[in-house]
Amino acid sequence: MKTLLPILLIVAGCFALAGCDESGGGGGFVPTGNILAVAAIPGSNVTIEVGGLVGSVPPGSTIEVTNLESGETETSFGQGDESFPPVTFTGNTGDEFNVVVIDDGSIVEDIVIGVTLLSDSVEQNLAQLGSVPNTIKIRGNRAYVPNGFSDNIQIFDLNQNPPSQVGTIVVPPGSNPYDITFLDDTRAYVPNYSSQSLAIVNVQTRVCEVLIVGTGHSGPIQPCLAVQTIAGNPFEEPAGIAIADGKAFVSNNNLNETFNPAGNGFITVLNTTNNLLVTIINSSGANTGDMEVIGGLLYAVNSGGTLFDPVTFEFSCDANFPPSIDLINTQTNSVVDTIDIPLSAQNPLVCLPNSMAVTDDGFGYLGLGVVGALLKVDLISGDVINGTGNPIVITDTTGLNFTADVAIRGNLLFTTLFNSDQIAVLNTNNDQLDPFPYMAPFPAGIRAFDPNAQLFDGVQSLAIRPGIPGVDFQGPDIFFTTGISEQLGSVDTTLGLE
Incomplete structure (x- = not known):
């Protein structure tokens, strides 16, 4: 990076x-x-x-x-x-x-x-977000935050310091917008997790132009200008979207009413020209979510499942739904291979890979949904380098501190630590944690300064601004959201050396 x-x-x-x-x-x-x-x-x-x-x-x-x-x-x-x-x-x-x-x-x-403080490079509480910010994506000089319970997408101008909100895109009530992926500079796709629909929004006019639904959809359509219906149930907890070969690939978690896998996930494929259904790709595993396109292949993460004991309030990995990664040919829309990620009895909490970031040489790093660790997979050879038995440990493998999001630039990986309110740094050349000058995680919330605090911000999603700091733009190069306090924050990884 x-x-x-x-x-x-x-x-x-x-x-x-x-x-x-x-x-x-x-x-x-x-x-x-x-x-x-x-x-x-x-x-x-x-x-x-x-x-x-x-x-x-x-x-x-x-x-x-x-x-x-x-x-x-x-x-x-x-x-x-x-x-x-x-x-x-x-x-x-x-x-x-x-x-x-x-x-x-x-x-x-x-x-x-004198001493340079990592904390001086972090700005918290830059802007109030909506209820349940699900992710943050950056395109050009704008940041986009889909807010699940507010049913909108906030737009921020990153050239302003602090970033100023310049618009809001509203989707139908009860939608729970979960992600946003751009078709071009004008239109973007937004999967709506709760309403089982897909919105096509115009980021210039800030209007929901089309809502794509299945025949069983009975929820509201407005404020979207039009509705397009696909036969059957094309969406079941749509969670992510990727664009390749003139098609939109929509991942579906496919969960039941208790938010456990109802079976394997699947991917809905749409033609981006007319938004008609091309096909449904059945995943090899459950809880299909994050996707990355590399060359002619789409890598889809099947997160698997976890179990929760309401008596002890403890999580554990669900052996019935182990994680995996499907390799999908984006021209033929078929699964051509699967990378299985076996669970480990010695690490019963190391599971539920969610966000994946990929290095230039084809290594995928996956954040985990329970503990502070990462998995590493050679996407070219299909080898699991650091699996559930030997994960890359960021904090530990026993306490709740999940690596909610990961992003890579150059040889540096940045991952959020939800429970400890931090952003950790890893050198992907040697998988060294805290490479100098990042001698500790960036403190990005309450618990980073007071580990014993009862309250915390919940540092959740992050996005890296494209370009070179000090050349293509001024100011911070990483922006993050907090899931508990629902705030926008930033990190200047140059430490003021630009």
Whole structure:
């Protein structure tokens, strides 16, 4: 993920903000100033990491870091990419650190830096959302939030600081709009989870133009301008939508009245030209939800099921409905393969994969609906790299803290932690959690500052703004929603280095 701006090396005489070694120490190395001391939140006796980003020090150099308050000194060494691994201190976020870079016996940089707080890059409560915000999607400079119980989609202008609401699209009462996917710059599809329908909305005029329903639909149509009926029951808890090959693929959870699987899920396929039914694809597993299109294949996540004990108030994985991923040929509309994800007896809460994000080299990372962990699947080979028996642990595999959403840019994955009100970062090159300078999850709600708080915000969905921060836009590059407090928030992952 391009969270930090590309470093511009200017070779025009000798130029550097942090000084210049005229003797050419470090093989002509030019300091960039990207040496940071970082802590998560303000306070005393907190963990502080001091490290160097790519391009900050000469390879093989020695870096001596001293806490000027305590006098403690730690040493690190320059790497081949001109970074240096962070050293760790326990101190006060008001402390200052002296960083001395020595290369070939010469001091090439000698600076004093303060502590950068991850919390300073997070803005909470930017805007009040509607009731039960289900997701957030960004297209261009606009963010779209479908609010389930408010039966609308809020539209925010991200070029304003804070983002300003510039419009609302209303769907029929009782719809529960669950997702939004764009056909083009004008029209978008919105699956309505509760009313078993699909709305086609105009994001320019902010009007619901067409409501697509089955013959058994008896709910309201207005304010949609027209209705189109498909024979039978084409939708059963429609949860997601993907566009490919001139078709709209609508995933259906297919749940019963207790919100447990009524059988396997399915995918409804519509022609985007006339919105007529093309076919129904039966999924290999239950609770079909998130989908990603890669090349000519649609990867559909079958989340499976969980059990809830009303006496103990405990969750467990439902062995009758294990998760899987279906591979669907978008031209033939057929399931060509399935990646099974077996459940693990040793991790009885590691299940219910929901949101999936995919790296450029074809690895799918899946958030989980119960605990703070991720699954990893090689979508090309079909191998489950980190399954339920060996998940990538973000917090733990026993407590409720589900990774509600995941998003990837470059080599960085961002995942929300619903119960602890945080956004964690993972380096997908090596699956390292908390890669420097993101030495801890971003604090994005009440419990991030007070883990024992009874109240929490419920950091739920997130979306990454397209483009390069500081070049294509100014300000934060991640926007998130909270499911409990129903607020819009943001994160500037550049930490102010743009």
